[in-house]
Amino acid sequence: MGTLGDTRLLLCCAFWGLCLASDYDDYSQNSTNDQAATPEATPCPRAIPGDQATVNNVTYLLIPEATRAQLGSAVTVRLIPCLYSLVFLLGLPANALALWVLATRAERLTSTVFLMNLAAADLLLICVLPFKISYYFLGNHWPFGEALCRLSTALFYGNMYCSVLLLTCVSADRYLAVAHPFSSRAFRTPAFAAGACAAVWLCAAALTLPLALQRQSYPLLGAGLTLCHDVLPRHEDDGFYFRYFVALVSGAFLLPLLLLALSSGAVLRVLLRGGGRYCHAAKLTALVVVALVVFYVPSNVLLLLHYSSPCSKLHGRLYLGYMVSLALSACNSCADPFVYYYVSEDFREKVRRRIFRGSKKTTTSLKTSKETLPRSKHSLV
Template sequence: MGTLGSRQLLLCCALWGLCLASDYDDYSQNSTSEQVSTPEVTPCPRAIPGDQATVNNVTYLLIPEVTRAQLGSAVTVRLIPCLYSLAFLLGLPANALALWVLATRAERLASTVFLMNLATADLLLVSVLPFKISYYFLGNHWPFGEGLCRLTTALFYGNMYCSVLLLTCISVDRYLAVAHPFSSRAFRTPGLAAGTCAAVWLCAAALTLPLTLQQQSYPLLGAGLTLCHDVLPRHEDDGFYFYYFVALISCAFLLPLLLLALSSGAVLRVLLRGGGRYCHAAKLTALVLVSLVVFYAPSNVLLLLHYSSPCSRLHGRLYLSYMVSLALSTFNSCADPFIYYYVSEDFREKVRRRVFKGSKKTTTSLKTSKETLPRSKHSLV
């Protein structure tokens, strides 16, 4: 009897041990599954990332309340549209008048072709600003449809980077005119300049083509707003957009900035050798480089920081700073006419004659650029 009791006790202990082992295995499996199912940090698209929700076959976006409050803040609905409005009021008449005078009164030189294309790019950039102004004044609401949202986004970025590329072409052309005035005459022709400008326009269009191939406007769930480009849904291939914007900034900003800095430095070196009479032209040459860095560097740096950082609550604030810097970058289109055109006394005189018809001498053609820059101390053109 004692032996039977001992055997029963051992059997009970064995069964209890098996139960403990089974419970431990279940706990281990559950712990492992919980670790595997932990959501990974996903990369963010260029805009603020939002989650999708489908209601009655309509795709809506969901964003945190903090982010929504930032998009509806005074910075977004007041400061940014006011900045765009000021850029529009300054840039539209300045570039339109400059293009009109260049097209009707300027001598057809290689530099004139570059300047006309620059004025056109700046004019197209400011011409899309009324849509962005109304969008922000309406509290981040886009009432113009998906097609116009894509077109406005592509034209905005395309013409902005096209201006950067054209500024680089102008700087290189001036380097050739100053450092190699005689040997460069053979290929500094209006025809070759026109071909270069055509290549720049095609390059800018190709670089911004992906913006026209993806949906840009989404309604915001429960807000009665349709956002354009500011909030985009997360995608499985978000890594593509990171590499796309790295390539865009590298090809359309960093590389042109490097070429512009090298060519401007070479021009400054030649001008400073000429003494004090070229001091004014040297200052304007330096101003071109400084304005490009001041207006465009902040937005491009913030764009890379925004996209390369892990998703966090800081992204809304970082993107808000990016939108402000992007609005400030449009003022470069307002500064270009005064740096390149209106600084010239000859150009201002032609503008007065063209606008006020105050002189009978309207048959004299305007030379916006001499064959060698040092011949004029009052103008960079």
């Protein structure tokens, strides 16, 4: 009787072990088609999917060794933080100086209000980067706590899409100034621009609120690492976050990109009718659209591809490329000051006066690149 009981116990243990092995093989590289059928039915969560394990009342996540190796690769712990460091070193002084000059030396025009808010959005994005730089240089380890992980994730995405929306406002404002200079004068006021900027900030905050309300950091079992946003529980609100990111990309990127392209195209037509006088400004206007496409399209396309693809076929490979594209999108914060501010000769002159003769007050008002275009071939509309 004891032998029969032991046999039953061994059979139960063997069956339980096979069930566990089958669950792990769902995201293993050696999984079969039948085993992969279940995770293929739902999209991936907004990061690399991991299985939960509770040890001593602490929730850990498990991911395949191949995926863990990719997270610790040279691309993640060397290339990405180096890109963020470059953005921080170049973007911080460039945007801070531009905001300082716009706030203290610029005449309060509609374009000035939009450009000040754009510089502020770029600065807020750059201020988050030291935490991300430390995170990647530490080998994907987040030592700053859950609250700061949520805040930095929400600020990073929020300010990125806030910049896109503000760029669209700048482009639309320049279209009205060039194509309809007289009829648009009634509502192209600093007060109207301030209201539009407030709406953009509120919209960006609302769009990224779900990221701030959900847990973002989890420790990896047996790795001694706490990851922020990169690995999240498998099948946790998968459908909701897929729809959320589709709405985020559509409303905060694709639609603004379309509006920016249309308004910039209309501006280009007006400029090209003026002949060679505005050739330089026309090139810079085209550069605005090209820069937005180059910096933001890869990350948004990979975002949708990753979150709409079956988990069992990805294993974090596409997400690694997505992290690199996010670092590339942050580079736009370095490009904005030189495309929108320092391209103007008048702006550069005001910067020189502000730095070298800061105590000397002048009555000459600073015109932004949009306002000086009709007078200077070096200004951008």
